[in-house]
Amino acid sequence: MELGEKVKYLRNKKKMTIKNMSELTGLSTGFISQFERGITTIDVKHLNKIAEILETDITTFFTTEHPLQPSVEQDIIVRGYLRPYIQHVNRVVHFNLGRFNDDLTMSPEYIEIMPNETKEVPAPYTHDGEEFLYVLEGVLTLSWGDQDIKLYAGDSAHFNSDYPHNWDNMSDVVTKVIIVHAPKSTN
Template sequence: MSETRRSGLGQDPHALSGTRDYLLEVAIGREVHAFRAKLGLTVSDLAAAAGLSNGMLSKIENGVISPSLATLQSLSSALGVPVTALFRRFEERRDAVFVKAGQGLAIERRGTRNGHQYHLLGHSGDRSSRVVVEPYMITLTAESDVFPLFQHDGLEFLYILEGEVTYRHADKLYVMQPGDSLFFDADAPHGPEELRQLPIRFLSIISYPRDER
């Protein structure tokens, strides 16, 4: 594996992230940078310890070259970590959930019988993650005198897409229209207080610690 320079990409992080052929280099660069920062070393410090020039180390950290095995060994020795640690980000499994329009998983929650529809759009938080994230598309289509209040661990983010609703969080009321958002501690009672203009559609993203649920 030669130390080949990637031309034309410079320091553009979007170009680095979106270039399939260089995902390994980017992953290695991020690990080198993270270990260096953790140790409190400057670029000059690490470059000198690994026998590299400052420019070469900067290129490695920015993922613009493919470092040789000898260079990786020098870096791992200078950082005090095994060579395999520099490949950690590349080898980690990264999951993604794709949901076609209208195909989210329907969820039964309080209020469903009153014309409130909840569709789970994805779920993030495997056993190695300390945080679980649940994005919902919520649709309110029928007027009702009974509005459910929710209270649960974690944080919640709302973003209104359609309609108008007065939303309660604890003892405060918020009149929300398309484009409005609300971010709050979900441990306080919250939920729709008044359906002002139907239908109402909004995104609800809930996150909570895995060990508390």
């Protein structure tokens, strides 16, 4: 997505018109329209002002980590080719399957867990909310209290997270899982 498209997306998300933006920046409506369509460029001073008005940091316009998408439809859709990468912790790669929206309570993720060389299930722990796991590929070992349960492709688990639990990949191949935390995980 181009710079102007990102500005337009954020402006629309704040339900702000081009006229509002013009009044707040001192730039003409025609200029703002042309900038958002990629017809003209903008200087850093005005881009900083726009970022301030949109209550964001100027770096938001240049980052690709969490792609901004330009339509109302895209406020609820995450395209596979634009799936935002969240983090890579130890041997687990997390991808967000939902929109970054503070109004929503679920946190759906697609994760890929690399094989565990030690073959030891991590210690169970508790947290608020509930958790849903669906194994797409590989074998996931769910530690549930003092039990270790293997989940295979097509298996799922849904539970209150206040019971001691954890999970890991004890196999020799990558395990792919859909996981949903509700409310959103703060980890």
